[in-house]
Amino acid sequence: xxxxxxxxxxxxxxxxxxxxxxxxxxxxxxxxxxxxxxxxxxxxxxxxxxxxxxxxxxxxxxxxxxxxxxxxxxxxxxxxxxxxxxxxxxxxxxxxxxxxxxxxxx
Amino acid sequence: xxxxxxxxxxxxxxxxxxxxxxxxxxxxxxxxxxxxxxxxxxxxxxxxxxxxxxxxxxxxxxxxxxxxxxxxxxxxxxxxxxxxxxxxxxxxxxxxxxxxxxxxxxxxxxxxxxxxxxxxx
Numbered sequence: 001x002x003x004x005x006x007x008x009x010x011x012x013x014x015x016x017x018x019x020x021x022x023x024x025x026x027x028x029x030x031x032x033x034x035x036x037x038x039x040x041x042x043x044x045x046x047x048x049x050x051x052x053x054x055x056x057x058x059x060x061x062x063x064x065x066x067x068x069x070x071x072x073x074x075x076x077x078x079x080x081x082x083x084x085x086x087x088x089x090x091x092x093x094x095x096x097x098x099x100x101x102x103x104x105x106x
Numbered sequence: 107x108x109x110x111x112x113x114x115x116x117x118x119x120x121x122x123x124x125x126x127x128x129x130x131x132x133x134x135x136x137x138x139x140x141x142x143x144x145x146x147x148x149x150x151x152x153x154x155x156x157x158x159x160x161x162x163x164x165x166x167x168x169x170x171x172x173x174x175x176x177x178x179x180x181x182x183x184x185x186x187x188x189x190x191x192x193x194x195x196x197x198x199x200x201x202x203x204x205x206x207x208x209x210x211x212x213x214x215x216x217x218x219x220x221x222x223x224x225x226x227x
Contacts, residue, residue, distance in 0.1 A: 046214065046215045
């Protein structure tokens with residue numbers, strides 16, 4: 001199975017910051033890549049699919065990029081509602097996830 | 107409103123069996139592939155099982171193959187996961203999720219909040 005690694009388990013940031021969360025795959029992967037946001041006690045929410053396509057209703061400050069073995073999620077202008085845990089996912093041949101990066105207030 | 111709500115979790119002894127349920131609303135359930143995923147305490151998400159929209163095809167993670175069974179009842183808009191021979195390692199928050207369609211295929215575009223399963227003697 002392809003392993004997905006998010007090297008930062010916690011990232012400290014302030015409102016207004018531009019931050020990037022990175023996910024590395026154990027081998028090259030296609031663009032079957034997604035990012036999710038999860039808040040405590042809530043269902044995960046799809047943000048980005050196909051590596052860079054924004055899910056309907058997700059603010060445009062979220063963007064995804066990358067290919068090969070590294071993908072990134074960027075939040076441009078962090079908002080109070082964005083403090084949450086973010087995790088990546090790939091789907092070849094089956095689905096595996098990164099361990100998650102928790103964005104906390106600095 | 108598109109929604110998935112899981113139930114059936116609780117505290118169970120090793121070796122016992124249980125069935126988790128997920129009721130769907132707000133969308134045409136019988137046209138979507140559905141999945142179960144789990145998250146053990148302090149660990150990342152793990153895909154567990156999936157079932158095609160027509161129920162004819164099921165797939166399982168190697169870690170649960172032979173012990174878990176996924177099924178669906180389209181008349182009641184329900185997804186099920188039967189867990190047998192429970193082990194402490196099965197302790198996790200179990201989520202049901204809808205697989206997206208077209209360009210969102212192989213992506214989980216709707217999730218439930220989850221139901222917690224504790225396996226302990």
